[in-house]
Amino acid sequence: MNSFSEKLTPHLKKLIENGSNAISRQFIAGELKSTPERNFISHDPLKEDNFIPVRGIVHKYSNRVLWKLSYECAAHCQFCTRRRQVGSKSGDLTKKDIKAGLEYILNHKEIEEVILSGGDPLFNPKVLNYALEGLIKIDSIKSLRIGTRLPIHCPQMFDNPILIKTINIISKYSKELPIYMLIHINHPDELTRESVEVIKKLRNKGLILMSQTVFLKDINDNTEILDKLFREIYFLGVIPYYIFRCDYVKGLESFVCDIKKEQEIMTELTKKLSGIAVPTHVFDVPGKGKIPIPLNFWKKIDLSRCSDFEDKEVLI
């Protein structure tokens, strides 16, 4: 039995009580849907579990690794790509696992960047501290990323002394190498006064802030909503990095948007927004590579198939 259940924070509950449809659709568990003929057959369509040299590390691209420090998050996004893992204690890395991970990174000089992920690494600041302490000593590491959704799930946690200490350590390290904090934000309703305050605080700590968004059917697949979202994000000093086509995870079909509609929205946004405020629209194909989805300015593009990084054809 999968441990991925419904999990909300008081902060998110309040937003739902105040009538946010976008929040309730993202966090209240609904019916899972899969039609096998549409490729929604795998719990791990990105095949992450095929690229694990050491517990916690996903080494899919040669110069950078993803390091999952734990599988826990403050709340559970129902469309989570890693719902096969998230919510389980079994992903918490021990000191021994972290040592093994650091050794792997140290011994693979081609790795220049580590992307700390999970779960949510900020939800487990002790493990994060320990990993950071080791990473900062490795000369071949030129930049770090930290993927989080905690400022949205639970901005109140940033008053917690352990997390404050971690943020200060991250801030100190960011003087030595660039640390990119990637905040997962999907809808303007998520940018509450409390979350905005946390984002402003993080910006004043010297981190480079970027955002990631997932296209979600009937939640944000709308030009006005995304226009507002990216404008607000950009004017907070956060650079929208990627907007993902929702991964084809078994059960998640009802979250996946029409690709043509996604393309049209991104094309409209390109006409309206500052260049820096328009994220790259990608699909993480079930082979290897986040493949950019072309805009609608070019004629006769077939959105039903593409090639992955290894030039293998993938049906969309």
Ligand SMILES: *Cc1c(COP(=O)(O)O)cnc(C)c1O
């Ligand atoms: C997304 C991802 C990365 C980072 O890719 P970028 O395109 O550099 O953001 C690295 N490793 C894995 C396994 C990923 O899924």
Ligand code: SF4
């Ligand atoms: S924050 Fe990320 S890892 Fe955690 S449940 Fe949401 S999508 Fe999944």
